[in-house]
Amino acid sequence: MTDIRQEHDTIGDWGKRIDDLIEGRAQGALFNVNEDDDREYDAIFLGGGAGGRFGSAYLRAMGGRQLIIEKWPFLGGSCPHNACVPHHLLSECAAQLMLERTMSGKLWFQDMTGVRAPIKELIDVFRKGRVGPHAIMNYQSKEQLDLEYVLNAEGTILDSHTVEVAGRRFRAKNLVLGLGARPQPLACDGGDLKGVYNYVNLVETLDYEPGNTVVVVGGSKTAVEYGCFFNATGRRTIMVVRTQLLKLIADQETRQYAIDRMTDQGMEIWEGSQIERLESDAQGRVCAAFIRTPQGVERVETDFVFAGLGEIPNSEMPAKVLGVKLGAKNEIIVNHKLRTSVPNVYAIGDLIGSPMEMFKARKSGTYAARCIMGEDVSYKPEDWPDFLHTHYEVSWAGLSEEEAKARYKNIITIKMPPDTPDGLNVALPASDRTMLYAFLEPKMSGFQKIIIDEATRRIVGAHHVGYGAKDAFQYLSHLMKQGLTIDQLGDLDELFLNPTHFIQLARLRAGQRTLKNL
Ligand code: NAP
Ligand code: KPC
Numbered sequence: 001m002t003d004i005r006q007e008h009d010t011i012g013d014w015g016k017r018i019d020d021l022i023e024g025r026a027q028g029a030l031f032n033v034n035e036d037d038d039r040e041y042d043a044i045f046l047g048g049g050a051g052g053r054f055g056s057a058y059l060r061a062m063g064g065r066q067l068i069i070e071k072w073p074f075l076g077g078s079c080p081h082n083a084c085v086p087h088h089l090l091s092e093c094a095a096q097l098m099l100e101r102t103m104s105g106k107l108w109f110q111d112m113t114g115v116r117a118p119i120k121e122l123i124d125v126f127r128k129g130r131v132g133p134h135a136i137m138n139y140q141s142k143e144q145l146d147l148e149y150v151l152n153a154e155g156t157i158l159d160s161h162t163v164e165v166a167g168r169r170f171r172a173k174n175l176v177l178g179l180g181a182r183p184q185p186l187a188c189d190g191g192d193l194k195g196v197y198n199y200v201n202l203v204e205t206l207d208y209e210p211g212n213t214v215v216v217v218g219g220s221k222t223a224v225e226y227g228c229f230f231n232a233t234g235r236r237t238i239m240v241v242r243t244q245l246l247k248l249i250a251d252q253e254t255r256q257y258a259i260d261r262m263t264d265q266g267m268e269i270w271e272g273s274q275i276e277r278l279e280s281d282a283q284g285r286v287c288a289a290f291i292r293t294p295q296g297v298e299r300v301e302t303d304f305v306f307a308g309l310g311e312i313p314n315s316e317m318p319a320k321v322l323g324v325k326l327g328a329k330n331e332i333i334v335n336h337k338l339r340t341s342v343p344n345v346y347a348i349g350d351l352i353g354s355p356m357e358m359f360k361a362r363k364s365g366t367y368a369a370r371c372i373m374g375e376d377v378s379y380k381p382e383d384w385p386d387f388l389h390t391h392y393e394v395s396w397a398g399l400s401e402e403e404a405k406a407r408y409k410n411i412i413t414i415k416m417p418p419d420t421p422d423g424l425n426v427a428l429p430a431s432d433r434t435m436l437y438a439f440l441e442p443k444m445s446g447f448q449k450i451i452i453d454e455a456t457r458r459i460v461g462a463h464h465v466g467y468g469a470k471d472a473f474q475y476l477s478h479l480m481k482q483g484l485t486i487d488q489l490g491d492l493d494e495l496f497l498n499p500t501h502f503i504q505l506a507r508l509r510a511g512q513r514t515l516k517n518l
Contacts, residue, residue: 001029001166008143014135021073021152022131029153029166030073032142039065043346043372044163044170045365046155047178049077050358051349053137055176055365057145062373067148067172068141069155069165074134075141077349078180079358082203085133086126087222090229091389093122095433095467097232098265098391102441117233120209127203157321160345174344174372177318177332178365181311181350186217190278195286196305199226210304212236215289217275219245221388222308224262228391230306231267238268238300240291245269248388251400254463257447258390261465264444265391278305313351329353336378338368346372355381385477387470392446395469397477398461401451410454412486412515414505417447419517431497433467450489450502454515457485459506468499476502486510 009017020026043059045052048070056066068075079085097117104112141147153166162171183198185191197206199222212235216227219241231237239245249255263269273293281287281303289300313331318324318340325333325341331353338346346368349361360381367379385397404411416429429446430438437444446466453460459480462473476484490510494503509518 001031003031003033004142005032005034009139011135011139014138015131018073018131018134018138027152030149030151031166032147032149032151033067034148037065041065041067041170041172043067043174043176043369044069044155044172045176045178046157046163047077047180047349047351048072048075048149048151049178049180049349049361050079051361051365051368052077052176052178053141053147053365054362055178055348055369056147056149057141058366059369059373060145060147062369064369064373065148066369067150067170069150069153069163069170071152071154073152074131074138075149075151076134076137077178077358077361078200080130080133080137082200084358085130086123086199086203087225087389089126090122091225091393093117094225094229094232094389094391097234099433099436101232101234101265102444103436106440112234115234116212118209119230119233120206123203123206157317160322160342174346176338176365176368176372177324177340177345177347177351178349178361179314179317179351181313181356183307184309184312186275186305186307186309188275188277190280190286191275191307193278193280193286194284195303196278196307198307198309202226202306208303210235211302213300213302213304214238215240215275215291215300215302215305216308217305218308218310219243219271220248220308220310222310223306224308225389226306226308227267228262228265228389230304231262231265232391236266236268238270238291240273240275240289241269241271242274244271246388248386249394249396250403251396251449251461251463252402254394254396254400254447254449254465257465258392258394261392261444262390275305311350311356313353315351318345318347327353336380337371338364338379339371355384355386357386360384383477383481385473387473390465392465393467393470395464395473396462397473398459398480399451400461400463401449404451404453404460408453408455408460411460412452412454412509412517413449414452414486414502414509414518415447415449416501416505429466429499429501431466431468431499431501434499446499448500448502450506452486452515456483457487457515459484459486459489462500462502464500466499472498472500472502476500486515 042064048068103109279288332347348364350356424443451461490507
């Protein structure tokens with residue numbers, strides 16, 4: 001055990017310390033506990049991921065006392081270690097590679113014929129660099145946010161007020177569980193062979209350069225994000241989807257645009273299909289996948305299978321020790337105050353089930369903290385803006401066109417590209433990172449749509465495929481919940497050329513008393 005309370009590591013020092021602990025060159029728990037403070041803890045946060053860290057910061061900022069107990073030697077959780085941050089790195093590379101392949105041999109772009117980009121080298125780049133964000137989280141939490149924490153040691157719940165870690169017992173008025181989730185394994189014969197990856201073991205164990213064919217299992221965010229990257233590297237990529245791809249994009253036109261651009265890139269989407277079994281070579285590595293399709297079983301030679309099948313909440317210890325109630329997918333059931341079925345025990349983040357988004361984890365942590373500190377707030381994650389990556393970013397907020405039609409008597413849509421006989425072969429939308437497409441390959445320059453309830457003139461849905469619109473969607477979603485109308489949207493001040501085009505398009509129609517599609 002190392003007491004680091006009086007040590008004031010720089011971010012650089014933290015990077016070295018964390019690297020040594022991860023790589024096994026150093027051991028032992030790190031205690032950053034304020035022994036001079038004799039107040040009882042308001043909350044112990046078991047798990048220092050996004051939820052635990054943000055909940056702690058909020059509680060501390062409100063004047064409370066908190067302690068984070070985290071098994072890894074860093075705060076921030078799976079997001080910067082093996083989940084969202086590598087997702088984003090890979091997705092940025094997928095977008096870049098798609099641009100380079102589309103522009104191959106034109107302007108200053110190199111000829112990409114036959115070029116296969118390395119997967120392992122990029123994963124190595126990530127592994128080497130990930131201590132950077134880790135170090136910032138530890139530094140910021142200690143030196144700037146004044147949080148107390150114990151790192152690099154697994155906490156054991158003794159009761160609803162007490163956790164033991166590295167031989168010490170800590171007691172608090174409340175316990176906040178933020179134990180995260182783990183990938184659902186591929187349950188088939190050969191599902192545990194070498195060469196079968198998920199987002200965790202890909203980062204931790206990939207030690208060879210995958211061959212020319214990749215099989216991806218799953219049809220939602222994780223599978224699609226990784227699949228698009230593997231495809232963009234220049235490999236044959238087969239998506240094995242047991243039902244339908246990207247069901248979570250409710251607006252069918254947006255979904256179709258996203259899927260069509262994936263297939264344009266050569267991705268093979270095998271819907272209604274399942275992996276039946278995986279075959280191993282003499283070294284115990286996968287060498288073929290038997291895939292049951294609606295047409296029969298196909299054998300595909302591959303040395304690389306990636307499973308993106310969702311996640312299982314790590315709820316076993318609290319269920320066993322405290323008896324907290326669980327849902328059907330192992331998630332801890334909480335109410336709008338993030339309270340579990342056990343008094344004074346809260347749960348946050350991935351542990352409470354979908355959506356398992358880092359931004360939901362952060363927010364749920366802060367709401368638990370506010371409830372603990374006596375605020376009367378309710379956490380309602382029902383109505384949030386969302387996104388995923390293909391080779392593009394797909395962002396959405398509010399209703400799909402289909403949902404809006406079912407709910408309102410008459411709806412108006414404003415789209416780019418518009419519905420014309422030219423289809424997608426027009427040079428708009430065009431903006432950040434789609435300008436070259438607009439001029440040289442117009443149908444790849446994106447798709448966007450807002451949906452308006454004609455009677456109230458309110459914007460009830462917004463959808464976007466392109467780049468750089470997530471920022472706008474954060475604010476747009478808030479404004480839509482406040483009742484944003486086409487008139488108010490058209491009256492905002494835009495910065496030319498913004499990725500969504502929504503303000504200027506709304507302005508073109510806002511003068512109409514009876515709205516028409518555009
Ligand atoms: P998910 O959203 O739970 O989707 C699981 C996918 O795997 C679905 O397509 C599902 O098919 C399929 N599946 C599940 N069990 C299967 C089985 N036994 N055999 C074949 N297919 C199976 O999982 P995810 O995409 O891994 O995402 C996990 C969580 O992380 C989600 O909450 C997500 O929001 C979050 N995430 C977010 C991002 C982002 O960019 N915002 C990126 C990655 C992950 P069915 O549709 O047929 O059920
Ligand atoms: C780079 C980045 O913000 C991802 S790491 C975030 C971890 S935390 O701030 O604890 O949510």
